Amino acid sequence: MIQFDNVSKHYPDGSIAIKNMNLEIKKGEFFVLIGPSGCGKTTTLKMINRLIDLSNGTIFIQGKMISDYDIHELRWNIGYVLQQIALFPHMTIEENIAIVPELRKWDRRKIEERIDELLEMVGLEPDTYRGRKPAELSGGQQQRIGVIRALAADPEIILMDEPFSALDPISREKLQDDILELQRTINKTIVFVTHDMEEALKLGDRICVMKDGEVVQLGTPSDILQNPANNFVRQFIGNQKMLLDEKIDLEQMVSRMSETENILSSERALPSSASLKETLDNLKHNDLTAVEKDGEIIGTIDRQSVIHYLAERLQERGKDNG
Numbered sequence: 307m308i309q310f311d312n313v314s315k316h317y318p319d320g321s322i323a324i325k326n327m328n329l330e331i332k333k334g335e336f337f338v339l340i341g342p343s344g345c346g347k348t349t350t351l352k353m354i355n356r357l358i359d360l361s362n363g364t365i366f367i368q369g370k371m372i373s374d375y376d377i378h379e380l381r382w383n384i385g386y387v388l389q390q391i392a393l394f395p396h397m398t399i400e401e402n403i404a405i406v407p408e409l410r411k412w413d414r415r416k417i418e419e420r421i422d423e424l425l426e427m428v429g430l431e432p433d434t435y436r437g438r439k440p441a442e443l444s445g446g447q448q449q450r451i452g453v454i455r456a457l458a459a460d461p462e463i464i465l466m467d468e469p470f471s472a473l474d475p476i477s478r479e480k481l482q483d484d485i486l487e488l489q490r491t492i493n494k495t496i497v498f499v500t501h502d503m504e505e506a507l508k509l510g511d512r513i514c515v516m517k518d519g520e521v522v523q524l525g526t527p528s529d530i531l532q533n534p535a536n537n538f539v540r541q542f543i544g545n546q547k548m549l550l551d552e553k554i555d556l557e558q559m560v561s562r563m564s565e566t567e568n569i570l571s572s573e574r575a576l577p578s579s580a581s582l583k584e585t586l587d588n589l590k591h592n593d594l595t596a597v598e599k600d601g602e603i604i605g606t607i608d609r610q611s612v613i614h615y616l617a618e619r620l621q622e623r624g625k626d627n628g
Contacts, residue, residue: 307333309330309366310327310350311365312362313363313364315360327350332495334495337495337497337511337512338505339499340502340506340514340542342501348468350516351465351467354384354465356377367463385459387449387466387469388452388467393455398436398439402451403420403421404417405455412459420458420460428453428484430447445473446473463496482508512524512526515530517538522535522536523535528589528609532587577597578597578599594606595607
């Protein structure tokens, strides 16, 4: 879907933001870029829609070089969500959402239907919110509008640059849950920048850890937790690896999270007393696995459920240490 081929970015003063980056982001993937401030993650994101021009190498979208796209068409086909929500304050919510569809000359009725559909998708009643101004909404509601505005023209790719970092913890957690649920419905290719490992673990199908303009490690959340590439990644993860040896309540997770009615019978069934590491090991090559207790299969569990549990536990630890 998106391919970086020996991409570099350097500036006239000699500073280098990105060094010979090679990576591929798959269609429909929730791909997270993470690293400390100044590591190049936002530069990487902005090169995709040509807000920042690359210095060397090539970026391809669906096999076509981004330089071969008309720049307006390229950006209209890529949704963009910022930390500074950037809603136009003197325009209504309806007018904010309609900007790109209007630029693309959509029929007015189609635009109105799309606005209603998107507002309902994020739990905002269209008749109530369409005519409001951004100042009449909470921070979390404004950020929801920022997300659906990026979705308005139904782009294939969504870029999100630390979109939840300015929100209070409760709003942030709710929007993280919302974007995961939304992704199950819309199945877009999402490239998401964060500096928060908890957020990366919760949201990412794969995580790209960056340092000094280079990719240090690329893998699934469980890959990175279980096999950090070096001391930098190990330190960036911090105490989070300690959670792997904890016993988890798989029985509760199966009843609460499994959406599968057909209970699997499997030789690789997990005991309900398994640790987090044992569970992730079992799910490394399987999206879904059976859980057994006292010799009987009691349900199924998937990788996303376990990662969601891990993110919640990390948040609890953060509160306990705060």
